Amino acid sequence: MDLKDNKYGHDGDNRDDAFDFGSPSPKLSTFYIGAEQVQVFTELQELVPRVQGGLHFTEDVFDSPVTAHLRVLWLEVARWVDFEQDYNKIGQRFTEPHVSPMKFSRVSQLCEQLNAYGKIIRTDATTLGSTLNEISAHARESGCVRSKQEFDVLRAILLAERWHPEVKGCISDMEEFAQYWENSVISGVNPAYENESTQGDLGGQSNNELETFQSSYNKLVNLQDRAHHPYHRYNNLLTSTLGPGSEACTAMCGTIEFLEKPLIVLVRLNNCIRKSCITEVDIPVRFIFVYLGPPSTELRYDKLARVFAVMMGNVHFRACINEAKDVRDIVDAINGFMNDALVMPISRFTNPETLAGMVRQIEAYKREVEHDVENECRLRNILTSGKPSQVDLPYNFNFAVSRKLSAISLALNDAVLRTPAAVHQSLSKPTASSRRKQFIDGFCPPFVDFFRGLKPWANRVPSDYRDAFKKDHLSIVFGSVLFLYFVNLAPAITFGALLNTQVDPSFTISLTLLSTGVFITVFTLLAGQPLAFVGLTAPMFILETAIASVAKDAHIDAKLLRFWAAIYCSMFGIFFLGCNASVLANHIRRSVEEIFNSFIAFFFLLKSLFTMFRLIPSGPKNSSPDANLDFSNKLAIAGATLFLAFIKLQFCLSLARIKRGNYFRRIIRKMLGALNVPLGMLLITALDLIFFQKFNLPKVSIPPPNRANVSSWFNMPNMKHLLDYGPASPFLVHGMAISIGLTMGIIIFTEVALNGITAMKNKAVKPNVFVMDVLLMQIIFPVVSGVLGWPFCSGATVRTMSNLVALVKMDHAPAPGIPHRVIGTVEQRVSGLLVGVFVALSIFLGSILSFIPLAALYGMFLYMGVMGLRDLQFFLRVLALLKRRKHWEDWECVRGLPGKHILVFAIIQTIIIAILVALNIVAEFSTAKYAGIIFPVIILLYALFRESALPRWTWLSLYLHQLDRKYKLNPVTHTAVIEKSCSRKETLASLHVVPSVVNNDSHGNTVLLSDVECEEELSDHEDGVVRRTWAT
Structure with missing residues (x-):
């Protein structure tokens, strides 16, 4: 072997x-x-x-x-x-x-x-x-x-x-028992006494004794054949x-x-x-x-x-x-x-709280033992191996402080801390010329990443269709279509209604549904990561609002500005692709993702609340009875809308709690969770029809199938007047288009990267060809949106999470006491294609969708915002800081970390999120609507600050890698390097870690690898952890 x-x-x-x-x-x-x-x-x-x-x-x-x-x-x-x-x-x-x-x-x-x-x-x-x-x-x-x-x-x-007890009936080895007694009777020799002369054969026994013996045996056999003892x-x-x-x-x-x-x-x-x-x-x-x-x-x-x-x-x-x-x-x-056993004295007062404290002590002991054994094995590898790639590292660490050691290992891996006594001369700091060469090699030759991605993409596509029709996958794939349809339909209707009422009436809901369905279908058909979903998202809505505001202030045709912005976005996409900028996606950290998700969650909350508060009239226009009546009607509509929206929020939160609880059977809880949003919409629609029918609440505006207007499905600019800028100068138009196109490119690149990272979290094993996603989302789709007048689309991480939940393969028969675990994901394209087609065909459901009040959509936005903040490590750390430290053990994200370090890092994230929310509020209530599109620049600046400045802060850098882990776009393959000289004890004790002492980089330089990084930084990929959102 x-x-x-x-x-x-x-x-x-x-x-x-x-x-x-x-x-x-x-x-x-x-x-x-x-x-x-x-x-x-x-x-x-x-x-x-x-x-x-x-x-x-x-x-x-x-x-x-x-x-x-x-x-x-x-x-x-x-x-x-x-x-x-x-x-x-x-x-x-x-x-x-x-x-x-x-x-x-x-x-x-x-x-x-x-x-x-x-x-x-x-x-x-x-x-x-x-x-x-x-x-x-x-x-x-x-x-x-x-x-x-x-x-x-x-x-x-x-x-x-x-x-x-759990097997019905009596169980016995009847055949072996019968064979034993038959041999004893027939041969008359007892194997235990076959050498003793006192034991004769069967002839020495009387016929009566033999008959009695056989009768007893027959009774025994007959007992097992009785009807009230079914044989299982x-x-x-x-x-x-x-x-x-x-x-x-x-x-x-x-x-x-x-x-x-x-x-x-x-x-x-x-x-x-x-x-x-x-x-x-x-x-x-x-x-x-x-x-x-x-x-x-x-x-x-x-x-x-x-x-x-x-x-x-x-x-x-x-x-x-x-x-x-x-x-x-x-x-x-x-x-x-x-x-290796722990002795627990039997206390007079034993309660679950004291036992919980003991559990944490056991975990700390296990970590201590694992690090001791693992590093002894690593030392033995170094001392006994004759491979030139391995270096002689002195064994002078104290591994009792396991948490601190893991932080040091992670910091050493990213070259944050450098210990001359622990690093060989071959691990010395690279020169400026070598860093410059490595930087140039990363971006040259042009388009090399794109051409390298074509082969794995071509190899993946056929298997994506074959895997969907495997016997074990059919029920998962086709059973997820209905759930994923509603997950994509609800945001499309909501954003379509907001675009129609707040941006431009030419953005009809039918147009939004058709564009979303087509984009999902084409993306699933050609994408490098078909598990991801795309569509109109909050950043794209902010961008559409900014374009409309800028065009209005500059007296420019909004369709014309959108077209040129799309062209320049596509050009920047070609530039990114040519410079192999897709490698930057491998440097996205959890804090960047959480700041982005927090901003989106606050956007959902504030947008829905501000929209509903605007329904409240300031007062009657005059003192006439008609004015007072109109004022009362508007107040009633605003109050009913707020009431129904909060009903929708509480109803969806209740269903989410039921799904995570233990009421009903698992299949029922799963169905309630999958149909959370449509059930909420159905409830609000029923309440409106029963109790608020006379209020004439605003509803979804979509024509019935017999009055469908094909022209409303497109919002194309006038191609004959693309160079007619009106009163504005060409430099102003193209300057604004370049700025918007660059901002759009950064937004799309960030969301597509986060989308790809999310799609890899449930133990995906197929390659994630990120360059194909960039080609579609940043080059092709913007041009299509600019020409046809469709809303710009981007990666939808929450909808991608819901896709992972729907397509997950669980261990349906875990051992007693072991929870159901994720064993993989059905990586295929069929369900996405069906969802895209169904969303596009929803334009013919106008007679049904027109009954939905807008209050249901606002309530869904509130629900999306609340669920978007829940389970974020940033949010959990803020809550932990409000508690006493003895309660911190409830969350892994703060366990074993110093409170001051958590506080400082949380303050940094809070400042960035506050800036983003402030920009959102300014864009909402001022004439400078374009202020909202600055948010990707703020996130980009934070990412640069995180990678360059924070690691230089020695006090924070020791725990920075545990506070903020790095994501990977592709499946991670662990390779355990354990020498033959390791004992079996050491090998087995390191079963759950991936010890890698040294490795060679692409330039032949020896670099120090950390097993803790492999285990902890990529835990989301290995354990199948998917953050809970409104759709999961």
Whole structure:
């Protein structure tokens, strides 16, 4: 097995290193299939009476041992996949999954008992009967049983029925049990006594004894065939939660009165027992642990066997048990397990709050251990490797302060901090000429990124269509179309209504719907990232408002100015594409995205509130009755609009809380979340028709299908008068068009980059060909909008998030206690094409859409604003600063970070957001409507300030990388560099980190890589984290 194919970086042939638990221990090697860790299901079975007095064995039982099979059964009392579940005999159900606590005294007792009575049996048996027969033989040899009758009764007990509470009916290895007794009857030879002359063959028994024996056996078989015991062999639901290659371990415990001493046996099967119902899951059985004994007041066999079952959940313990040769190896493995265990004293006052504090301490301990082991492994790599690419780094760090160390590692990676003692001479600061060469190489030759992106784009497109029609994807793809249709329809109608009433009446809702549908269809068909959605967004609405305001003030035809602005935007797009500016998208950080999203959220809130407040009249025009009546009607309309808008807001927020709660079944909650916005619109429309019909509230203006006017679908400028500037000078027109075109290009580039980043968050694996998105959005679409008079479109990150949520592939059968996790995304183009077509065809739904009051649209804007701020790290940090520090542990974004650093960084972000909101307010209430389009310049200046100035602030730079992480546009492939000299302990302990000591850049220079950056900065990509918005 090649090392690069080994997930854990361990060479299967190199087994020189073993666990160091403070005492000798077995080597670790083979408890892994290929490169994948074997998942183990552990089950604890307790011997319980099946009938009254079943555990009291009389002479009649010893005369007919088969009857012992009917007197007892093995009851499953606990099970482990990742967490423990105990069977509640009163509630007749398993408890909630939980971490397994143990008493320290039980561990000590188990070690003492193992040293005194323990035995390891490694066998090639492939059936349960033969395996349990070896256990019975050991009991005879070790003196646990004294006679043949006791031996037979013990074997019958071991083969008794297994009762698994979640599997209907009785479960038993009837075939193996029948084969065992048939062989005993036919051959008359007991394998345990085949060498004893006192045991004869069947001919030595009387016919009456044989008939009695056969009669007992027939009764046993007939009992299993009774109708009230339907035969269900396995728990298929639980089996589905286990991955391929999983194995099982069964721990059997109980009290048997005729045993002379405890029987403690660990059976390690070289060949797993398959299709055996000793466990409730249909997976091979690798281990069987038996702990039986005579009645004792000092020992609880069930508790001691549970200790072993709990330890089997530890990967290091399992690896040791797998290689154990004798009982001392098991004891050493237990000692090693206890070295990494935490002891919690039983407090008199135990409550969830105190336990929550303990959980945080455990997390801190785990981080400390992981960093210790990881850096020891890294040091050993450096000291033992002879590769010239690796450098000799001195081991002089204190890894106890894990959070601070991770910050130092991140800072070193981005060359923020430079420690001469920790960096080799080859890592010295690059010269000015090398930086200049690297800068030139990044932007030259022209269009190289575009031509490089054509091949991955061409390779991706066919698979996007094939993947949509795979059997497992059909329901996801076509089931998401309705949800995504409403997600794109609602903003299109809302922005269309605002454009029609506040910018230019020529922007009809039909025009907005048609343009949005066409842009979505074409973009999905040709884009480099088809998971992204495009359309009219808040920045584009601000831009349209600014264009209309500038054209009005300068006495220029707005259509003419839009056309030239679109042409210049396209020219700037060609310039960006030629300079390979798409690489700049890889430097977008979380703070830039959050400032942008915060600005958009505040825009939604303020725009809807200002629009509704404008409906309130200042007063009657005069004192006439008609004027007073008109004033009262306008007040009523304004009040009803505000009321319905807040009803819509509260209704959508309530549905969002229901979706995140535990009311109803998951499918119902998912449907309510998917239809949140349309249900809200339906509610407001019903309220308007029932209670506010006489108010004549403003509604969506869209003609019915029979009165559709094709000319209203386009708003084209007069092509014959493109050079007719009227009273304005050509220099003024083109100067303003260049300024607007440059601003539009920056806005589109930023939104498309954020759109691509968002589309990669749910574990997307296909390449994100960003240059194709730039070609469409910044070069082609602006020209189309300028020529046809359609609204300018850009990347819609919130709608893209909703697309990810709709197309996500979840682990539908997680192990008990493990939440549903994202395992991938259906990366395809079919659903986007259907959504685009349906949105375009919505122009023929005028007879239905005309019933929707504008209050519903304003309420949706409020909802979009509220949900846009929720879950932003900036917003959470501001809330955390308003709380005492002991409550900060509720949020990962502030955990372990100094309060002063959080405060300073939050103040910087707040200042930028305040400037952007102030510009928005100025553009709303003053004649300088164009002031709003300055916001991309402010965001660009902040990004430059973040990359150049803040890292130079030594006090803040130490934690800057944890406060503000970097995004990636493409899937991240982690490569673990672990040498063969690493022990198995070190390899497994670093399972969840990606250690990369050194790497070579494109110029052959050795650069220091950080494993923490791979884990923490890209956590959104790896964990499938999608921020909650109005659409998700």
